Amino acid sequence: MKETAPTPESFQEIAAAADRLLAGLARLDDDDIAAPSSLPGWTRGHVLSHLARQAPALERLMEWARTGVETPQYESREARDAEIAAGAGRSAAALVSDVRETAAHFQHTIETLPAGAWQALIRPFTGELCTPRRILVIRIRELELHHVDLDIGYGCADIPDAAREIILADVLGYYAEAEGVPEFTLLDSAGVVLGRFGTGGPDVSGTRADALAWLAGRSGGAGLASTAELPVLPGWL
Known part of the structure; x- marks a missing residue:
């Protein structure tokens, strides 16, 4: 289970991944957003809706770490899926704005989380017991791989080395225990x-x-x- 330290460098990796994604989205119109992604059953709109809604969901885990009050990432898988579907059909402008605003809010949250909260134990939707350091891995992984899933000319070979190594270690860790x-x-x-x-x-x-x-x-x-x-x-x- 990969975790990464809450350093300026790791924060910058997440900010840079969001910037790369947003730069790629700038040229997409409503028809592009409604087209299929490379994920079965999901349009590009579903992918962007997921990324936008994931940011506050991860912030709920950081609130758990900050306060000690258990705050689940999602109420249930059904609630998560319904939230993604509800936002997937919006216009390109609305979805891109949502991704941008939630990414900025997430960035502020990680950069201002108190030092002690980074040592707290939380449990993401995937079930593992971890510290908020795991959230940093989850977010960089989701930003980069879902950027690939959008099928807009960005592949795994385009992921910068530092981000790729974080994600690769995470996936290898999963298979080591699966x-x-x-x-x-x-x-x-x-x-x-x-x-x-x-x-x-x-x-x-x-x-x-x-x-x-x-x-x-x-x-x-x-x-x-x-x-x-x-x-x-x-x-x-």
């Missing part, structure tokens, strides 16, 4: 072992960007080489 993961060893293009799952199976190698895309379900393994048939991964998140 059930049903086949045996394989994952290496980068320089031969550095990124993860070893079990004691056998093929060696899978490629760029870190291609490895992330595959692990996160954003590709079928394009760009990767495998010494045997490419393993079939269980679903991630």
Whole structure:
């Protein structure tokens, strides 16, 4: 379970990811927003509605850390999904404005969270017990991977190194604990072992960007080489 320290550098990674996303959205019109994303069943509007609503949801967890009063991220999965669907059909201007404003508010919240609150224990919607340092990982991961999901010319290879390494470590950590993961060893293009799952199976190698895309379900393994048939991964998140 990946966490990252609340430093000016980590705050800047999140701000920069939001800026990259907003720059990419600037050229989209209402028809573009209504078009399908690369996520099954979701338009681009669904992706943006999710990102906008996720920011205050994560802030509820930080309020929990700040006050000690349990404040769930979402009431339920049904409530979360309904909130996303309700906002997905808005205009491009409305959705982009929502993403911009909620990102700015989230940024203010992380930058002003009291030092002691970063040590508090909270529980995100995904169920793990953690500190708010985990929220920083979740937000950078969501901003970057959903930017990819929008299918507007931004891929995993475009994610800057620092952000990509945070996300890659998070996904690898998930598979290290998940059930049903086949045996394989994952290496980068320089031969550095990124993860070893079990004691056998093929060696899978490629760029870190291609490895992330595959692990996160954003590709079928394009760009990767495998010494045997490419393993079939269980679903991630």
